[in-house]
Each structure stands twice: as structure tokens, then as C-alpha cells.
Amino acid sequence: MNSLKLPLWMSGINGRALAAPLLIVLMLAMMILPLPAFVLDVFFSFNIAIAVIVLLTSLYTVKPLDFMVFPTVLLVSTMLRLSLNVASTRVVLTEGHTGPDAAGKVIEAFGHFLIGGNYAVGIVVFIILTIINFTVVTKGAGRIAEVGARFALDAMPGKQMAIDADLNAGLIAEQEARRRRTEVAQEAEFYGAMDGASKYVRGDAVAGIMVTVINIVGGLIVGMVQHDLDFSSAIKNYTLLAIGDGLVAQIPSLIISTAAGVVVSRVASEQDISGQLIGQLFAKPQVMFITAGIIGGMGIIPGMPHIAFVLLAALLAGAGYLVRKKAEQGSTAAADAQPEAQATAAPELEEATWQDILPVDTLGLEVGYRLIPLVDKTQGGELLRRIKGIRKKFAQEVGFLSPPVHIRDNLELKPSAYRIALKGVEVGAGEAVNGQYLAINPGMVSGSLPGVETTDPAFGLPAVWVDASLREQAQSMGYTVVDAGTVIATHLNHLITTHAAELLGRQEVQQLLDHLAKEMPKMVEDLVPKLLPLSTLQKVLQNLLTEGVHIRDMRTIIETLAEQAMHTQDASELTAQVRVALGRAIVQQIFPGTNELSVMTLDSRLERLLMQAMNTGGAEVAALEPGLADTLTSQTENAARQQEQMGLTPVLLVPAPLRALLSRFLRRALPQLKVLSHAELPETKTIRVTSLVGGQS
Known part of the structure; x- marks a missing residue:
């Protein structure tokens, strides 16, 4: 038998790819083509099921980006409800004279359930449901989405800088950095899309009221004029159908609006909504006992429903007792798990040997006791992994493998202090508050933050230690926000690079x-x-x-x-x-991605004086006359400051015989200055002289 083959144009299409186009075409068909009552029942049931699925998915979502398709779901579900309204309106107006079941069993059941034989009460309750959806749930969710979109956009530069800082420090790989950048962009796009999609739900609530009113008025006209029904029969049939139709659309709309509020109002964590509610709302036994006492006291007031209040107070007290008992059991188990300290007799003192002379560590990191969790694997410390990343990145960029970093705790340091030593000598120190974040001011922030003011230990920039709750706000204000481990790792990376020659x-x-x-x-x-x-x-x-x-x-x-x-x-x-x-590599390291080299040069008179001094006294700094040395230093500092103000790297271009002399002489006063010789520049590069050193002397 010959196997059945699909046409070529169908072979590249799968079922998932067809789902969205078929749904859109189906909604358009419902607006145009008449549907029987049974089909309407099926679609109304499907609409309610979709709303419940969306709500439950939002409750079990850990972070908003896990439900990234939600804005599109919001739009499609709104259009589905409006399409069903159009289709049901056609059936109500054409078949409503036949009875309350003209538009299907779902609309009839919802109409009977809400109205209960009283049309005025039914209309009022329907309007109240619509107003709740419109003014409370949808409006609140839209406002949160609007503010979230604004903060997400404002925080993008700070988050990008933090990602670049981690990448440059070797804490993350390029693939991880690309993933984080994509996640930051997706988060901003998500809140922006939610801000726009929430407007559809608000419009849907208004449309629901208008469609219901039109159905009632239009039904009365059609029933009494075209089908010769009396007013009581017409109002009975068409009000029941209109209210049932509106309710069967508004309940899914209210569910979807609630899901939207849940998604945009939650704070990202590792738990879903249920875990957060149970873990945070009912975690303190004191709260449960106090609440039980208040509710119990209200229950004994004369006239109050005693059974309901007393029963609820008993349940709260029992729940508080169970929570406290569980916490005590956890503390006892933790205490039993720790090994008991055993008193040991002090050993006799032994004679000193060569084994008592310990070698000095080339690189050492000492931390206070509050920073121990950062370097302890058993406590989830990430600093060890970051230091490995720093050494790997250093080896790839500089060209040799630095010595390992020996880490130990030092009780003589402040609890949150750390100390970096090179061959036993301190070369850097600082403080890192574990559990807080360092908000570094790169010079373009839009406000100040509450916290402990300090300076970035690596580069000396002004900074402030802030609580974790202010992290997003700090990023939105333009601060570069890093945790305590990143502060230490960045400082260590800077010092290793600076002292590479000694390593x-x-x-x-x-x-x-x-x-x-x-x-x-x-x-x-x-x-x-x-x-x-x-x-x-x-x-x-x-x-x-x-x-x-x-x-x-x-x-x-x-x-x-x-x-x-x-x-x-x-x-x-x-x-x-x-x-x-190595001239080409040196120039590329200083001027990446450009063929024009903006440099400073020596004035011809000053250049001749330096050449004479070097020929007389040799290529030593001591050979420079003090007045000439002061002039050279001050004017080079001024020219380098002008270069930095123009956003350029301060580079001094000198003749080859002077390069080593000037580099050694100016390095202490201007460590950021690069001194190049004419012989080191590739012939393909263009030189642009921005300033002359000694031109005004």
C-alpha cells in the first residue's frame, strides 16, 4: 500500500503553529456566522475553563516571566468574550421570543441563578459585579502594570551595568551575560505589554454593560413589535437572556482580571503564591495567639455570633500552637546536630622545629566572622566560585596563571571587614555587609538612598549600603547595585590585575x-x-x-x-x-576598535631639554633637574585631565629613547597614564594630537 503523503505546504506546519490562527479565525466567524444554542453552550463553557486555567497558572507562577504569554492571553480571551457576546446577541434577538432557553442552557442557568425571579435585583447585582471588575480589579492591575513598566524601564541601565560588571570581573560567562540581558529586556517588554493589555479588560467591562442594556432594550422592541409579545412576557424573556449572557461573560472577565492583578502585583521569589502566603502570613505563632485573643474577645460580646467567633478563635490558637511546636522541634534538631565540644587536655609543649616556619601565602584573603557564609560551601557561599572565575579570566586575558588565593577567617578584623594580602603584606581592605547591597554611584544617579554611606573599595566611587528591599529602586535611579560577595570579588580582581608583575x-x-x-x-x-x-x-x-x-x-x-x-x-x-x-597589541588594548589615536605629545623645546638631560645623566629619573621635573609633572597632569574630560584615555606619545624614563617618572603621579613611543605605533594608525605637554612653559 502506498503511504498517504501530505502536500508539501502542509508538511512544515505542526499542530501548535495552527492553534493561534484557527482561534482567531474562529472568533471572527462567531461574529459573522449564526451559531446554534448548543454550540454557544460549548464555547461559553470553554471560555470559563480558559479563565480558570489562566487564574491557576498565575497562582503557581514563580516570577512574571514564567507566564510571559499572559498579555497575549489577556487580549485573546477578551476578544473571545466579545465574539461570544456578538454571537449570543444575535441568538437572543432572533430566538428570544421562544423562551428563556433560546440562547442555550448556560445562559439560561446563569440568568436564573442571578435573577432568582426578581429582575430589578438581577440587574443591580450584575451592574455591581461589572463595577467591581472595572473600578477595583482591572484599574488596580492596570496601575500596577503601569508603574512596573516605568520602573522596569528606568532600572534597565543599572541592571545592564551590573551584568557588564560581573562579566568583566569574570564572575559570569558570556552566555550567562547574554541570557541575563535578554531577561532584563523581556521583563521591561512584559510590563509594557501588560500596561497596554489591561486597557482591553477595562474596555471589555464597559462593553459588557452596554451590550446588556442593548440586549434588553432591543429584545423588548423585537419581542413586542415583531412577535406581538406583551410587555411582561417580553421583559421576562429578554431580561433573563440579557442578564444571563452578561453574567456568563463577566465572570470569566473577573477571573482573568484577578489573574492579571496576581501576576503584576507579586514580588519575584523562589516560591509561588501559595508558598508565600503560608510561609509568611502564618509563620509567627505570636500573631496567631494575639488574633485568637481578639476574635475570642469579640465572640463573648452580647449580640455577637458566639459560636462562629469562638470556633474561629480556637482554630487560630490551635494553629499558633502547632507553628510554635514545629519551630521548637526544628531548633532542637539543629542543636542536636552540632557536635558536642569535648574538653581535651592541653598537649605538652614541644621543641621548635623547621616545621613551625610556615610559608607566606602569595595571595591571601582574610574575612570577619560575619563574612564566613560567603566563603563556606556548606552555607551556600558563592565567593569561592567567583574567585575561581577571576583566576580563569585573569589567565585568559593577562597570559599566566596567578597563584591561588588562600582564604581564612580572622577574628581580629571587624565582623564585616575583609583584608587582601600580597606576600603577607596588606594591599587592600574594606567592609562588605552580608545580606545588603552596595549601590555604587557612577556619577549619573537621579537621587539619594537611605543607608550607610561609604566608598567602593575597588575604585573609590561614592556608594551606600542599602537593604535588599531597596535594590530595585536603586537600580531604577541609576545606581550600580552589587551584593557583598561581588564587592569582595571585584576588589580582589582589581588588585590582582594591578599587582600582576609581583605575582x-x-x-x-x-x-x-x-x-x-x-x-x-x-x-x-x-x-x-x-x-x-x-x-x-x-x-x-x-x-x-x-x-x-x-x-x-x-x-x-x-x-x-x-x-x-x-x-x-x-x-x-x-x-x-x-x-x-607587541606594538599592534598594545595599541589595540588602549584604543580598541578605532584607527585614530588621540594622544598627547611633548613640546619640541621640552623634548630637547629631556633628551639633553638623559644624555648627560643617563636614563635615570634622578638626572632630571627639579624645576624641569615639577614642570613636566604638573603640565602632564593638566593635559591628562583634559583628555579624561573629553572621554579619552590619557596617552603620551614620546620618542623611543625617552619612553622608559618618562613612564617610570610619571607612573607614581599618574598611574592611569600610558606612555608610548613612536616606534610602537603601527603604520596603519592615524595620530591626532589633542594637547602639547610643555607648550606654555
């Missing part, structure tokens, strides 16, 4: 050569120790790192040293030759 010891250089020998063994063997001793290679690499030059391109460095080592063994001269060979 490159003899052992690290040998490990680097051993790693390179796997790919280019002959090149490494010919250089060390045949042409250069290991100490000279270490000094050259340290010179490069001191001035912020990465050593990832070890092939170029080794080839250049192998070529120049036959002419000189001086580490400074070899460094200058390596910088020329």
Missing part, C-alpha cells in the same frame, strides 16, 4: 615555559638558558606587566628575545624591543 615569580615563569614547551619545545629550549637566563626573562615579563601590557602573545615575545639576546642582555633594552614587536 609573576620565578616559579610562575618556569611553569609558563613548561606549558609553552609542549607546543614549541625547540624555541623555548634555544632561548632559556642558552641565550637568556630565567631571571632576565622574568624581569622582561615583569616590566611589561608593570605597564599593563599583557603577555598572552608569548610566541612573539620569545622570538623577539631570541633575536635581540645576541646583541644585549639588558632587561630594559630587551623590554623596549619586545614592546615594539
